[in-house]
Amino acid sequence: MRPLTEEETQTLFAKLANYTGNSLKNLIAPIDNSPNGDRYVFRLQAQRCYYVRLSLANLATSIAKDKLLSLGICLGKFTKSGKFRLHITALPILAEHARYKVWVKANGEMPFLYGGHILKAHVGRWSEDCPEHQGVVVYSMNDTPLGFGVTARSTQEARRLDPTGITVFRQADCGEYLRDEDTLFATS
Amino acid sequence: MAPSRTSTVKSKHASKHAANKTGIRNSKTASKPTNDGVSKPKSANSKRTTSKGAPQKIKGTSHLATLKKKRRVYTEKELGIPALNMITPIGVEKPKGRKKGKVFVDDRESMMTILAMVNADKEGQIESKMMKARQMEEIREARKREAEAKVAMRKEKLDETKDGLRKKRKRSTGDNGGEEKRESTKSDAMAGTRPLKLKKKTVSFA
Numbered sequence: 001m002r003p004l005t006e007e008e009t010q011t012l013f014a015k016l017a018n019y020t021g022n023s024l025k026n027l028i029a030p031i032d033n034s035p036n037g038d039r040y041v042f043r044l045q046a047q048r049c050y051y052v053r054l055s056l057a058n059l060a061t062s063i064a065k066d067k068l069l070s071l072g073i074c075l076g077k078f079t080k081s082g083k084f085r086l087h088i089t090a091l092p093i094l095a096e097h098a099r100y101k102v103w104v105k106a107n108g109e110m111p112f113l114y115g116g117h118i119l120k121a122h123v124g125r126w127s128e129d130c131p132e133h134q135g136v137v138v139y140s141m142n143d144t145p146l147g148f149g150v151t152a153r154s155t156q157e158a159r160r161l162d163p164t165g166i167t168v169f170r171q172a173d174c175g176e177y178l179r180d181e182d183t184l185f186a187t188s
Numbered sequence: 189m190a191p192s193r194t195s196t197v198k199s200k201h202a203s204k205h206a207a208n209k210t211g212i213r214n215s216k217t218a219s220k221p222t223n224d225g226v227s228k229p230k231s232a233n234s235k236r237t238t239s240k241g242a243p244q245k246i247k248g249t250s251h252l253a254t255l256k257k258k259r260r261v262y263t264e265k266e267l268g269i270p271a272l273n274m275i276t277p278i279g280v281e282k283p284k285g286r287k288k289g290k291v292f293v294d295d296r297e298s299m300m301t302i303l304a305m306v307n308a309d310k311e312g313q314i315e316s317k318m319m320k321a322r323q324m325e326e327i328r329e330a331r332k333r334e335a336e337a338k339v340a341m342r343k344e345k346l347d348e349t350k351d352g353l354r355k356k357r358k359r360s361t362g363d364n365g366g367e368e369k370r371e372s373t374k375s376d377a378m379a380g381t382r383p384l385k386l387k388k389k390t391v392s393f394a
Contacts, residue, residue, distance in 0.1 A: 134314065
């Protein structure tokens with residue numbers, strides 16, 4: 001387990017900034033104002049990046065590297081080429097700081113949770129002025145985060161789209177907790 | 189800088205030799221051939237010259253000081269010359285004076301700066317995307333309007349021609365018989381086959 005290097009931090013933030021706005025800085029803000037107060041840090045363990053409280057990360061140093069399975073919130077994993085891939089486990093953090101949102105109607109929830117892209121017919125509402133290929137967080141109509149994706153069209157273009165046209169490409173959905181159960185938390 | 193330095197050193201040597209030759213002619217050092225002096229290390233030579241006289245001593249010490257400064261020998265490491273005189277690929281060469289291994293970012297300030305940079309970058313990207321989308325939308329609107337105008341014009345033209353054709357048909361069925369008769373009489377008169385009935389006889393006095 002180790003902290004991130006400069007490059008890794010940059011790629012991680014760049015990826016997170018696709019989905020979040022300026023409020024991302026609250027992610028690393030100290031929990032309390034005392035000089036040695038606890039704060040959240042990023043830790044890398046077996047190519048996976050975790051968002052952990054510093055006190056917990058310090059405690060975790062007493063566990064052997066190969067025995068440590070997981071700690072804190074897993075944000076995703078660094079590929080061997082140095083890119084970062086967000087996991088569905090990062091959804092609570094993304095949903096909290098999301099910039100653009102898409103709400104899916106009840107009839108579109110299941111197709112999305114089974115790994116499908118979001119069609120125009122399934123969109124209940126969406127954030128205005130959203131550009132093309134921008135990260136969005138997908139919610140159900142009662143504001144429960146279901147996953148995240150990337151817009152296929154800008155909001156203006158999507159209005160002209162036919163109902164069967166894809167508006168959001170799926171990146172991760174809550175169905176992965178079941179579908180990828182074997183690989184989601186296993187390190188090997 | 190370097191060439192000027194070497195030139196000064198040379199001139200000093202020359203002056204030293206000149207002093208030796210003129211000042212102490214009978215001494216052993218003077219009788220020795222000049223080649224011998226050159227072959228010996230220069231520091232020894234300068235020491236010998238300093239031990240001769242009081243006025244020269246001051247000069248000699250100053251020379252020594254300057255020589256010592258000039259004589260600094262640079263090691264290959266200091267000069268940064270590659271060990272073998274060949275091109276080293278960029279990836280292979282390791283930067284000097286930097287920490288070995290990874291540089292971790294764990295303090296809040298540096299993380300904040302990285303975050304601010306990334307955020308600014310993303311903002312710019314989104315902004316440019318929006319601008320582009322808006323421009324494209326405007327162009328699309330303009331094209332749509334143009335196409336609509338063209339369609340409307342074409343329709344108008346078509347309607348005109350249709351109307352024209354309808355009028356022609358009406359003429360041909362209703363008024364066209366009388367007109368044709370009139371035209372035929374006129375043409376006959378022009379040809380001279382039939383006299384014009386309309387012409388009246390008149391009398392004129394010269």
